[in-house]
Amino acid sequence: VQVNTPAAVVQCQPVAITYSGGTAPYFLSVIPGGQAGATPLVSFPSSATTTAGSYTWTVNIASGTSITFQIRDNTGTLAYSAPVTIQAGTE
Numbered sequence: 891v892q893v894n895t896p897a898a899v900v901q902c903q904p905v906a907i908t909y910s911g912g913t914a915p916y917f918l919s920v921i922p923g924g925q926a927g928a929t930p931l932v933s934f935p936s937s938a939t940t941t942a943g944s945y946t947w948t949v950n951i952a953s954g955t956s957i958t959f960q961i962r963d964n965t966g967t968l969a970y971s972a973p974v975t976i977q978a979g980t981e
Contacts, residue, residue: 891916893961895971901953902979907971908944912963915940920947923956923973931957953978 891912896905909916919930931951951957959971 891961891963891967891969893918893959893969893971895959895974898977899949899957899974900977900979901949901951904946904948906944906946907959909961909969910943912961912967912969913965915964917962918945919960920951920957921960921970923958923975925958926960926968926970930960931955949976949979951976 891909893907893909896907899905907918915936917936918934920932921928921930934945934947953976955976956973957976958973960968962968
């Protein structure tokens, strides 16, 4: 399983999180940047990520926060994106 690092993550704006491989369903979450095994800041419902592809998230974490996307597939395999810092939105 693999999760890609978005080019830009902007507060209050939608971002597409893309992932592939592994076995559905997928469990996607946002953790503090680079901290594998940390408590998720945001967890997405597995019902929204039942097939490989992408999930669109409207960013609801403060700008300046470093985050990593974590994905776990149905076999328990974990994968992580590179850390990315949330940018300030226009609102």
